[in-house]
Structures are given as structure tokens and as C-alpha cells.
Amino acid sequence: MNPSPSEGSLWLVARTLWYREMLRFMRQRSRIIGAVATPLIFWIVIGSGMGRSFRPVGAAEGVTYLEYALPGSLVLIVLFTSIFSTISTIEDRREGFLQSVLVAPASGASIALGKILGAASLGVMQALVFVVLLPLVGVPLTLLSAAATLASLATVSFGLAAMGFVLAWRMQSTQGFHAVMNLLLMPMWLLSGAFFPPSGASTWMSWIIQVNPLTYGVALVRHSIYLSGSDPVGLLPSATVCLLVTGIFAGSMFVVATAMTARPTTS
Amino acid sequence: MQTNPGRPTDEYANAAPPPESDAMVGRDHLDTDGRDTREGMELQAVKVEAISHKYGQRAALTEVSLSVPTRQVFGLLGPNGGGKTTLFRILSTLLTPTRGRALINGFDVAKNRAEVRKRIGVAFQSASLDKELTVMENLRCQGHLYGLRGRALSERIDGLLQRFKLADRANERAAHLSGGLQRRIDLVKAILHRPAVVLLDEPSTGLDPSARLELTDLLKEIRDCDGATVLLTTHMMDEADHCNQLAVLDQGRLVAVGTPEDLKSNVRGDVICITAKCPEQILAKIHLSFDGSAALVDQEIRIEVENGHQMIARLMESFPGQIEAVSLAKPTLEDAFVHLTGRHWGENSETLESGR
Structure with a gap:
């Protein structure tokens, strides 16, 4: 009568933990509102309010700041959602749910995969709402570029969710996570070319921008939106480089996340 | 609760433990699952070793x-x-x-x-x-x-x-x-x-x-x-x-x-507990003139004795007015614990049990 979980159960476990994230999200309405409203307000206030006071350096003619800030806003939605979803790892631990997962014969990879996919899916689902708005600001979105945009966002989202998982895994309280949010995640996002074009930055800052993996994520999304047409903001890393960096970031974060779940404790 | 030995799975491959440096646990004791079979058919559900x-x-x-x-x-x-x-x-x-x-x-x-x-x-x-x-x-x-x-x-x-x-x-x-x-x-x-x-x-x-x-x-x-x-x-x-x-x-x-x-039978007969103003003095006298093992636990005199009811009568006569309260009971697990450790249950409950 013994169950013998094998490779097939990797997906079974990942799927059930993913499904759990979906259920939890649907039952917490405030999270939905918070995750969509925050970037929306950000985008409208900064984009339209301050948009008149400066123009993105190096932006193509006719590109408004509102339009310039759109890919960054999409990434911000994904960042907020996937990171906040993985914070729940800390609650899972505190409320005991995680412990019951850890004593099960499920592999670390399946646990990490379920949690990260759950967070990433939520990120993409909310970004989807936003992508629909793109034509309203005059971005000529084709079906193909919309699909490419969502695929790019999914990759970015997976990487960020995996990073959130890694950060949250050892943490005892959500307070600690807020410090990480302020010290790491917001700077990471601000210095990604999301709101300020990298071409206008000072030398040291442009170095940070260049080593920041999220720079390539934002650029990847920007490439995807303007898939066929001309690049509205010049001086972006090429799409191949963006895809490579974003993919490698997501993959390596997942590897780290898996390794962390497998580590036995001695205290 | 045997696993199916005919089907090699991933865990199966992982199951064989690394060779032990300890000669006591040679690999010939381990079956194909890496299970220690020295107990033969009488497998203990749980075995904790040192x-x-x-x-x-x-x-x-x-x-x-x-x-x-x-x-x-x-x-x-x-x-x-x-x-x-x-x-x-x-x-x-x-x-x-x-x-x-x-x-x-x-x-x-x-x-x-x-x-x-x-x-x-x-x-x-x-x-x-x-x-x-x-x-x-x-x-x-x-x-x-x-x-x-x-x-x-x-x-x-x-x-x-x-x-x-x-x-x-x-x-x-x-x-x-x-x-x-x-x-x-x-x-x-x-x-x-x-x-x-x-x-x-x-x-x-x-x-x-x-x-x-x-x-x-x-x-x-x-x-x-x-x-x-x-x-x-x-x-x-x-x-x-x-x-x-x-x-x-x-x-x-x-x-x-x-x-x-x-565990309870470790404790002899009955348990008498005495509360008094000067328990040390009384305890000293009890040791001199009474049977049974008496000890001071948490400012209370605790005596394990057979036929406790007889002893209570003699105690009351021996220490008129000095005893504030006395109780007699059949030993409980709590008494067994005191008997085994010499301390009251929960005396060290403030000790940290960290590592949650």
C-alpha cells in the first residue's frame, strides 16, 4: 500500500502547490487590488504628472514619457506580485503548512517549482490586464507582440519569484523582507531603465544598470512590445542578450531555490 | 510496508547509503533498500541509538x-x-x-x-x-x-x-x-x-x-x-x-x-505531602524516627511510604501544630517523575527549548 512517489510526482506536487497559490490569491481580494492599483497609480502619477518636466534621453521622436514608462510599469507589476506571493513562504513556515510539506517525500525542486510558478502566474495574470491597456496609449500592439510581451513577462516573473523564494526561505519574519524590499528590490527596479533611460545616467550608475539583471528584463519587455517596429528607445541591449540574461537569471535562481529547500538543518 | 524491490526508482538509487566508516555498520547488514536488517523479522518501528x-x-x-x-x-x-x-x-x-x-x-x-x-x-x-x-x-x-x-x-x-x-x-x-x-x-x-x-x-x-x-x-x-x-x-x-x-x-x-x-510502581505505596512553616526541622526529625523515603521538594516534604494513612496519624501526633497541610495520594506519573529526578514537574519549565 505504500505510495512510491517518483519522477511523475514532480509535476503532481508542483501543480498542487501552484493550485494552492491560485486558490489563496482568489480568496484574498485585497491582494488583487493592491497588486494592480499600485503600479497603475505609479505609472499615471509619474508618467503623466512628471512626464512633461522631462523627456527620456535618447527616446525616439513622438514617444511620450507615459509610453516610455509602460514596460517598466509592467515589470513593476510582475515584481510586486511575484515577490509578494513568495513572501508568503514566510507565513507558510510560521503557520506550519511548510513544515508538513517538508516532511513529505516531495523533492525540493517540486516544492520550489510549485511555489515559484504560482507566484509567476499571478504576476503574468495581472500584467495581462495591463497589456490590454497598451493600445489606449497608442502602442500598436499586434497579437504576436502581445504574446511575446507576455512570454517575456513570464520569464522575468519566474526569475523574480525564484529570487523572492530564495530571499524568503531563511527569513523568520515578514518585517525582514520589507528591508530587503527597500534595500534591494526597489533599487534594482529603479536602476533598470524602467523609469530613467540608462543612456542619461552617470558613469557609475550606468555600471550598476549594466550588471543589474532586471535591466535586461525591462529591455526584453520593451523589445517584445515593439517587436516589429522601430525601437522607440535606442541603445538597448540586443534582444538576444536580453533573453539570454533573463533566462540565465531565472534558471540560476531556480537552482539556488531548489538547493535551499534540500539543505538539512542542524539547529 | 515493504517497498517494491522490483522497480528501480530514483529514490531507490539514492537509498543505498554511503559506505560507513564505522566497522560496526558493515554494508552486509543492509538490504537493497539500504535498510538495516540486523533486527531480522522483528523490525522496531523506531530505534534511537545514542x-x-x-x-x-x-x-x-x-x-x-x-x-x-x-x-x-x-x-x-x-x-x-x-x-x-x-x-x-x-x-x-x-x-x-x-x-x-x-x-x-x-x-x-x-x-x-x-x-x-x-x-x-x-x-x-x-x-x-x-x-x-x-x-x-x-x-x-x-x-x-x-x-x-x-x-x-x-x-x-x-x-x-x-x-x-x-x-x-x-x-x-x-x-x-x-x-x-x-x-x-x-x-x-x-x-x-x-x-x-x-x-x-x-x-x-x-x-x-x-x-x-x-x-x-x-x-x-x-x-x-x-x-x-x-x-x-x-x-x-x-x-x-x-x-x-x-x-x-x-x-x-x-x-x-x-x-x-x-513507572508508578517505582514509587512505594503512597505519597504523603506535608506543608509546614519550618519544613527542614520536621524533615530532620522524620529522618530520625520514621521509615519511608522523605525528601524536601519545592519547600514541601514528600514521603513515599507504604500504609500512608497510619503514618499520617503518627506524624500529626509527633508535630502538633507545626503542620499546615497534609495530603495522601496513590502515586501518579507526576510522583514517578519526582521520584526519578528529585525535582518537581515543571520546575525547569523556563529552560529554553529553542530550535523551533
């Missing part, structure tokens, strides 16, 4: 050895800080002991986690339910974690919900259920995959007396109907009284193992 564990400098467990036969409700009894939660975490594969080893159904809990995890069902001190999910959703998720799925899983869940009288609660959110009900669902979670050994950490925490009695019955049922071995930690004497066997842990050491009756 386990010590330190949190930094502080020793939480010192050289603890015990074995739990199959189909028992076995209690790890001890005050907070006694080390029982540490032992629980080691047995549930969450903690690697500093020294020694523990086997569950012959599998080493530190080296063969995957095999051990398939065979244990664990319920933690606080219910591990996801409060946002319904009872059914919680159980399905749990089943999937153990590789159960589809029809077989549904039938298993339905059967258990019937048995635990939870069928009408299946679609309620866990958050809306009482503590007693949550604990019951937690038990269902723990036995869903038919584990050979069920590990429970302080299962009666937060339960009212009637729910506690109910729990005791459920545990016996799990032992008798499911044929599982139940190992629980407790600091409650009434709960311990219901166990087949007890291991008493105090300050990280194993003090005694035996049935509750065995």
Missing part, C-alpha cells in the same frame, strides 16, 4: 537510546526543555542530530530521508492546515505531496472523513473550524498515506478536556485499525497515562522507559 544533539553549546539531548515496538502508542514524556521536541524533529527528518542515529522501520532518518518520509506521518504542535483552503482542498494537496492522486485519493479521503466524522465539514474553510476539529483534520492529514509510524508533537495542545479524550480514542484507533505505531510527545500526565509505554526525558537525558504502571 543520539546527542547540541544547539550551539547547549546540549538538548545527551546519549538517548530507546526503541519503540510496532503497534503501540508510545509517549515521550517530559517537561518543556526536556528535549522531546528536539527528538521529535530528528525523527521527522527535519533535524540532523549531532551524534548517534535513529532508524524508522530500519531506515536512517538522517541518511535515508526519502524512505523515512514515505513511512512517517507527522502532525506538528500547531495544526499545519492552510486556513484559506477548505478541508477537502487541504487533504487533496496533502495526498498529492505523497504521490496519491485521482480516484484512489478521493476514496481514501472520503473514507477517512467518514471515520473521523468530518464528512459534513469537507467544504468548509479550515479557518472556520474549532481547534479540536482542526486537530482532527491534521490527524487525517498525517495518516492519509497510510504511514507505518505516526509522529505527533504535543497533540493535545490547545484542546479542551473532552477533545483531549476524543484524541486519545482516535490515536488508539489509528493503532488498532491502521496498524500504525503512534509516537507522541507530551507534558501532560493524563495524556501520558493512556500510552502503552512511556520514555521519560528530563534535561535531555532519558530517565526511564516503561509502561505508566511500571
Whole structure:
């Protein structure tokens, strides 16, 4: 009568933990509102309010700041959602749910995969709402570029969710996570070319921008939106480089996340 | 609870432990699953061999050895800080002991986690339910974690919900259920995959007396109907009284193992407790002119003696006006603990049991 979980159960476990994230999200309405409203307000206030006071350096003619800030806003939605979803790892631990997962014969990879996919899916689902708005600001979105945009966002989202998982895994309280949010995640996002074009930055800052993996994520999304047409903001890393960096970031974060779940404790 | 030896799986390959440097544990003792078969057919459900564990400098467990036969409700009894939660975490594969080893159904809990995890069902001190999910959703998720799925899983869940009288609660959110009900669902979670050994950490925490009695019955049922071995930690004497066997842990050491009756029979006859203004003086005189073992425990004179009622009469005559209160009782597990350790139950309860 013994169950013998094998490779097939990797997906079974990942799927059930993913499904759990979906259920939890649907039952917490405030999270939905918070995750969509925050970037929306950000985008409208900064984009339209301050948009008149400066123009993105190096932006193509006719590109408004509102339009310039759109890919960054999409990434911000994904960042907020996937990171906040993985914070729940800390609650899972505190409320005991995680412990019951850890004593099960499920592999670390399946646990990490379920949690990260759950967070990433939520990120993409909310970004989807936003992508629909793109034509309203005059971005000529084709079906193909919309699909490419969502695929790019999914990759970015997976990487960020995996990073959130890694950060949250050892943490005892959500307070600690807020410090990480302020010290790491917001700077990471601000210095990604999301709101300020990298071409206008000072030398040291442009170095940070260049080593920041999220720079390539934002650029990847920007490439995807303007898939066929001309690049509205010049001086972006090429799409191949963006895809490579974003993919490698997501993959390596997942590897780290898996390794962390497998580590036995001695205290 | 044999695994199917004909089907090599991933765990199967991982199951063979690395060669032991210790010559005592040669590989010829290990079967193809990496299971230690020196016990032959009489596999102990749980075997703890000289386990010590330190949190930094502080020793939480010192050289603890015990074995739990199959189909028992076995209690790890001890005050907070006694080390029982540490032992629980080691047995549930969450903690690697500093020294020694523990086997569950012959599998080493530190080296063969995957095999051990398939065979244990664990319920933690606080219910591990996801409060946002319904009872059914919680159980399905749990089943999937153990590789159960589809029809077989549904039938298993339905059967258990019937048995635990939870069928009408299946679609309620866990958050809306009482503590007693949550604990019951937690038990269902723990036995869903038919584990050979069920590990429970302080299962009666937060339960009212009637729910506690109910729990005791459920545990016996799990032992008798499911044929599982139940190992629980407790600091409650009434709960311990219901166990087949007890291991008493105090300050990280194993003090005694035996049935509750065995432990109580360590204490001779009756237990008399005396409260007095100057207990030291009285104690000195008792030592001079009375039988029985008398000791001062927590400012109270405690005497273990046969025929206690006769002694009380003589005591009252010998110390007129000096005795404030006196009590006589048959020995309880609490008396057994005092007898074994010389300390009152809970005296060291402020000792940290960290490492949650």
C-alpha cells in the first residue's frame, strides 16, 4: 500500500502547490487590488504628472514619457506580485503548512517549482490586464507582440519569484523582507531603465544598470512590445542578450531555490 | 510496508547509503533498500541509538537510546526543555542530530530521508492546515505531496472523513473550524498515506478536556485499525497515562522507559505531602524516627511510604501544630517523575527549548 512517489510526482506536487497559490490569491481580494492599483497609480502619477518636466534621453521622436514608462510599469507589476506571493513562504513556515510539506517525500525542486510558478502566474495574470491597456496609449500592439510581451513577462516573473523564494526561505519574519524590499528590490527596479533611460545616467550608475539583471528584463519587455517596429528607445541591449540574461537569471535562481529547500538543518 | 524491490526508482538509487566508516555498520547488514536488517523479522518501528544533539553549546539531548515496538502508542514524556521536541524533529527528518542515529522501520532518518518520509506521518504542535483552503482542498494537496492522486485519493479521503466524522465539514474553510476539529483534520492529514509510524508533537495542545479524550480514542484507533505505531510527545500526565509505554526525558537525558504502571510502581505505596512553616526541622526529625523515603521538594516534604494513612496519624501526633497541610495520594506519573529526578514537574519549565 505504500505510495512510491517518483519522477511523475514532480509535476503532481508542483501543480498542487501552484493550485494552492491560485486558490489563496482568489480568496484574498485585497491582494488583487493592491497588486494592480499600485503600479497603475505609479505609472499615471509619474508618467503623466512628471512626464512633461522631462523627456527620456535618447527616446525616439513622438514617444511620450507615459509610453516610455509602460514596460517598466509592467515589470513593476510582475515584481510586486511575484515577490509578494513568495513572501508568503514566510507565513507558510510560521503557520506550519511548510513544515508538513517538508516532511513529505516531495523533492525540493517540486516544492520550489510549485511555489515559484504560482507566484509567476499571478504576476503574468495581472500584467495581462495591463497589456490590454497598451493600445489606449497608442502602442500598436499586434497579437504576436502581445504574446511575446507576455512570454517575456513570464520569464522575468519566474526569475523574480525564484529570487523572492530564495530571499524568503531563511527569513523568520515578514518585517525582514520589507528591508530587503527597500534595500534591494526597489533599487534594482529603479536602476533598470524602467523609469530613467540608462543612456542619461552617470558613469557609475550606468555600471550598476549594466550588471543589474532586471535591466535586461525591462529591455526584453520593451523589445517584445515593439517587436516589429522601430525601437522607440535606442541603445538597448540586443534582444538576444536580453533573453539570454533573463533566462540565465531565472534558471540560476531556480537552482539556488531548489538547493535551499534540500539543505538539512542542524539547529 | 515493504517497498517494491522490483522497480528501480530514483529514490531507490539514492537509498543505498554511503559506505560507513564505522566497522560496526558493515554494508552486509543492509538490504537493497539500504535498510538495516540486523533486527531480522522483528523490525522496531523506531530505534534511537545514542543520539546527542547540541544547539550551539547547549546540549538538548545527551546519549538517548530507546526503541519503540510496532503497534503501540508510545509517549515521550517530559517537561518543556526536556528535549522531546528536539527528538521529535530528528525523527521527522527535519533535524540532523549531532551524534548517534535513529532508524524508522530500519531506515536512517538522517541518511535515508526519502524512505523515512514515505513511512512517517507527522502532525506538528500547531495544526499545519492552510486556513484559506477548505478541508477537502487541504487533504487533496496533502495526498498529492505523497504521490496519491485521482480516484484512489478521493476514496481514501472520503473514507477517512467518514471515520473521523468530518464528512459534513469537507467544504468548509479550515479557518472556520474549532481547534479540536482542526486537530482532527491534521490527524487525517498525517495518516492519509497510510504511514507505518505516526509522529505527533504535543497533540493535545490547545484542546479542551473532552477533545483531549476524543484524541486519545482516535490515536488508539489509528493503532488498532491502521496498524500504525503512534509516537507522541507530551507534558501532560493524563495524556501520558493512556500510552502503552512511556520514555521519560528530563534535561535531555532519558530517565526511564516503561509502561505508566511500571513507572508508578517505582514509587512505594503512597505519597504523603506535608506543608509546614519550618519544613527542614520536621524533615530532620522524620529522618530520625520514621521509615519511608522523605525528601524536601519545592519547600514541601514528600514521603513515599507504604500504609500512608497510619503514618499520617503518627506524624500529626509527633508535630502538633507545626503542620499546615497534609495530603495522601496513590502515586501518579507526576510522583514517578519526582521520584526519578528529585525535582518537581515543571520546575525547569523556563529552560529554553529553542530550535523551533
